[in-house]
Amino acid sequence: KSWPKNAKRTLPSVFLALGFTNIQREGIYGWSLPGNSGSFLLETLSGRKEILGKLNRNRDGRMREAAFLSSKLTRSSFSLDWHLRDLVGGGFVRLTETAGGRMITIGSKFRRKSTT
DSSP states (O other): OOOOOOOOOOOOHHHHHSSSSSEETTTTTEOOOOOOHHHHHHHHHHHHHHHHHHHHHHHTEEEEEHHHHHOOOSSSOOOOHHHHHHHHHTTTEEEETTTTEEEEOOOOGGGGGOOO
């Protein structure tokens, strides 16, 4: 957006103009996601849930990266590679090099507790 020459450019005014914040009360701002971000968030969360469920179904919470990338997602239209990067960056999973290839291991705090 173009700014008027006499407008004061403060950080809150820039974030308001870009749609990243909204005014809740006088002097109190809340974070918001601009545009059609609801579908992006839904795709991301549903993909995470599906992948973590696949890993939790395995006995030890691990899966070969090659087998993982050859599978398909039903709840998200994003690529598996994108979701893998999201999960690694978020600390949900970690990648481990083994003699047989890379393994995807679910983080301990996201691992379902065994019933036996």
